[in-house]
Amino acid sequence: MHTKRFQPPRVSVVTLGCAKNLVDSEVLLGQLAGNRYRISPDPEQADIVILNTCGFIEAAKVESIQAILEALELKATGRVQKVYVAGCLSERYREELRQELPEVDGFFGTMELPGLLAALGADYKEHLLGERLLSTPSHYAYLKISEGCNHPCSFCAIPLMRGRHRSRPMEEILLEAQRLASRGVRELILIAQDLTYYGLDLYGRRMLAELLRRISDLEHLRWIRLMYAYPAKFPLEVLEVMAERENICKYLDLPVQHLSDEVLRSMRRGITGAELERLIETIRERVPGIALRTTLIVGYPTETEADFERLLEGLSRIRFDRLGVFTYSQEENTAAYPLGDPIPQEEKEARAARVMALQQEISLERNQSLVGSRLRVLIDRLEGRFAVGRTEHDAPEVDNEVYVANPDLQIGHFYWVDIRDAEAYDLFGEAYGPA
DSSP: OOOOOOOOOEEEEEEOSOHHHHHHHHHHHHHHHHTTOEEOSSGGGOSEEEEEEOOSSHHHHHHHHHHHHHHHHHHHTTSOSEEEEEEHHHHHHHHHHHHHOTTSSEEOOTTOHHHHHHHTTOOOOGGGTTOOOOOSOTTEEEEEOEEOOOOOOTTOOHHHHHOSOEEOOHHHHHHHHHHHHHTTOOEEEEEOSOGGGTTHHHHSSOOHHHHHHHHHTSTTOOEEEEOOOOSTTOOTHHHHHHHHOTTEEEEEEOOOBOOOHHHHHHHTOSOOHHHHHHHHHHHHHHSTTOEEEEEEEEOOTTOOHHHHHHHHHHHHHHOOSEEEEEEOOOOTTSTTGGGOOOSOHHHHHHHHHHHHHHHHHHHHHHHHTTTTOEEEEEEEEEETTEEEEEOTTOOTTTSOEEEESOTTSOTTOEEEEEEEEEOSSEEEEEEEEEO
16 A cells, blocks of 8 residues: 655745845745755745745835735635745735735744744754855855844835844854855855944944955855945945955945935935045045946935936046936835925936936946957856856846857856957957856
C-alpha cells in the first residue's frame, strides 16, 4: 500500500516598490525555503500569495492596491487559497485595508516577519539570519545596512512606515556580504534610507567609511556601490575610502530633492542650495571621475515658478550624471500635509518633463564624450544580437546601459568594451576582451 507524500504549499511573493522591499522579500523567501515551502514565481501557480507592498507615494499605493485586488481575484476563482499583505502599505493603512478588503487572510507590517511566518505555519529560523533567496541576477545583490530614518523631511512618510533609524551590527553585515560573495555575487549594492547615518545609534558616530573598508577587504567583490546617501552632514571620510579602493564604484546616489533655499527649508532638508553645490564640488574634487546620481521632487506645495527656475539653473551648473524626478505626492500625517496640494498635476508633470529634457541633453553630451574610449562593463543579460551590461557609473534598473555587439559574452562577467556610438541613455560598443 502506498501513502501519498505530503506536498508543502507553493508560495508566491510579489514585491512592489524599492530595492529595500526587494531585500525584505528575499529574506522572506529564504525563510520559506528553509521551511521547505515550494516557491512559485507566478502567483497563478501558487497556493498562497504574499504581497510585499509599497506606500511611499500615491502612485505606489495605487499599484499595490491593484496587485492586492488581482491576487484576491485569483482567490475568488479558487486558483489561490490564501492571500497575505505585508510591507509599507500594510504598516501604514492596516485598519483601513482590513475594513475594505476582508477577503485578505492577514495583514503584516514591515517588521513582522516572524508573525507572517507563523500565520503560514512556518517557523522563524534564527540560523537563517542573512540567508536570502536572491531575486536579482546571481552576479549582483542589494545589501541593506540599516532600517528606518531619523530625518524630518516634510514630504516623506517613510518614518511612519519604517520607524526610526536602526543600524545593523557591522559583523552581521560583513557575514552576509561574505556569504553573498561566496555565492557568486560580484557587485554588492549598499542600500538604506540613509547610508551616511550608519553607526550613529550603535557606535555613537558615523561608521560608513569603516564599514566600506571592511567590505572592500572581502574577496571576490569586484564592485561595491553606494545608493541613498543623505547630503546634510555628509561624512567626508567616505570619499577617502572611495578614492583609494578600486572595488568601490566611483558612483554615489545623493538625493538632493531641490536646489531652491525656500523649498529646501520647507522640506526640512537641513541644507541650502549653496551648501549642496559646495558638497558636490568637494565630492568631485576628492573622487575624480565619480558619477553622481540624484532624485528631485517638483510641484512641492510652496514651489513657485521662481523656485523652479532656480532648480533648472542649478541643474545646468551642476550637471548631474544621472537623474530621476518625482512629482509631489501629498501624504497624510507628514509635516507638509497641511500645506495642501495647490499645484495642478498637469503643471507638476510639465515641470518634471522640463527637468528631464534638460537632463537628456546633459546625458547625451556626457555619453557622446565616451565614444572612442574603452570601458569595463559587467554583462547583465543577453538581448537578441547584443549582450547588455553596465559600467561602474550605472546601477541596475535606473541608469544607462551598454549594448555590446556580441551575444556570446557571459552574463555576470566583466569585459573591456570599446565604445563606438552613444545615445542619451545608452552606449554601443564592441568587446575587446575580459576585464
